[in-house]
Amino acid sequence: MLWKYTHNYHALPRLTISSLDEKVYKSETTLLAHYTKTGADTPRKTILENGTDGPQKTLYGNIWSTHSSQMAAGTSTADTAYGTEALPLHTDMGYYREPPGLQIFTMCNPADKGGESIFSDGLALAEYARKHHEKEFDTLCKTVRRYRSIDNEVGWHLEASGPIIRAVDRFEGSPSPCSMMNHKERWGPILGVRHNDLDRLPDLPPPHIFDDEKSVNDFYYDIAQAHNIWDKFLGEDKFRLVMKLKPGETVVVANQRCLHGRCSFNSTSSSRVVMGCYVSQDDLESRFRWMLNGCGIFH
Numbered sequence: 001m002l003w004k005y006t007h008n009y010h011a012l013p014r015l016t017i018s019s020l021d022e023k024v025y026k027s028e029t030t031l032l033a034h035y036t037k038t039g040a041d042t043p044r045k046t047i048l049e050n051g052t053d054g055p056q057k058t059l060y061g062n063i064w065s066t067h068s069s070q071m072a073a074g075t076s077t078a079d080t081a082y083g084t085e086a087l088p089l090h091t092d093m094g095y096y097r098e099p100p101g102l103q104i105f106t107m108c109n110p111a112d113k114g115g116e117s118i119f120s121d122g123l124a125l126a127e128y129a130r131k132h133h134e135k136e137f138d139t140l141c142k143t144v145r146r147y148r149s150i151d152n153e154v155g156w157h158l159e160a161s162g163p164i165i166r167a168v169d170r171f172e173g174s175p176s177p178c179s180m181m182n183h184k185e186r187w188g189p190i191l192g193v194r195h196n197d198l199d200r201l202p203d204l205p206p207p208h209i210f211d212d213e214k215s216v217n218d219f220y221y222d223i224a225q226a227h228n229i230w231d232k233f234l235g236e237d238k239f240r241l242v243m244k245l246k247p248g249e250t251v252v253v254a255n256q257r258c259l260h261g262r263c264s265f266n267s268t269s270s271s272r273v274v275m276g277c278y279v280s281q282d283d284l285e286s287r288f289r290w291m292l293n294g295c296g297i298f299h
């Protein structure tokens with residue numbers, strides 16, 4: 001999903017089966033379709049013969065299912081996605097230094113009631129913030145936040161950090177501190193977003209202001225203000241797209257750009273089951289470059 005804020009479900013970019021002929025999509029979606037159809041217990045199979053293509057392996061394995069009984073042995077279920085409660089808009093795996101580039105998931109069995117998927121375009125939110133809330137935009141770009149995921153059962157302790165809005169820093173390396181006057185000049189194009197309050201650790205001021213009480217207080221005041229603005233955006237209907245996915249519908253989310261979430265649900269007749277996988281940002285960018293060079297047709 002790469003779109004500006006819109007309510008219009010039909011305005012979203014869509015893939016048809018024939019467009020899956022492109023190699024960039026074929027390996028991942030074919031593998032996912034295979035698992036969706038046959039169940040996760042089927043022995044894993046690499047689609048491309050050289051074995052270098054396919055889903056990114058994460059703590060959830062290569063292919064995950066929100067139905068924990070369908071997870072491969074030894075993979076983690078330490079995520080709120082395995083519950084029934086609502087999930088606020090977030091990007092996945094901010095606790096990885098390089099979060100996945102794509103999240104691809106298929107609705108296998110929707111909930112009887114609720115469970116609608118929610119999406120938001122983080123790039124549109126960031127550009128809106130740049131235009132209408134300059135100071136908060138600056139704070140969201142420069143404040144490094146920390147994320148963590150621990151699963152003691154299967155042995156994971158992941159930690160990484162990054163700003164909510166990752167933008168080109170034109171002053172990087174400049175010895176002079178950036179003043180309020182030059183926010184506009186400082187931040188260039190948006191490179192990505194990283195946001196998940198459910199995995200986030202408390203904010204820490206940068207080490208160079210530790211001993212300055214006023215600067216520390218200003219730091220916490222500024223991040224609280226910026227967080228409130230960002231949260232407000234995430235709660236506004238104009239920035240949200242809500243969809244009740246039908247069985248078999250697959251969504252591809254640009255995880256470093258778009259946020260996703262879920263309404264709470266209630267299933268009495270059968271479990272709500274979603275299966276999915278990730279594609280690394282490096283793989284994705286490699287494919288884009290490769291296709292742009294005219295090599296993108298799958299034979």
Ligand SMILES: [Fe+2]
Nearest residue numbers: 081091092260
């Ligand atoms: Fe998620």
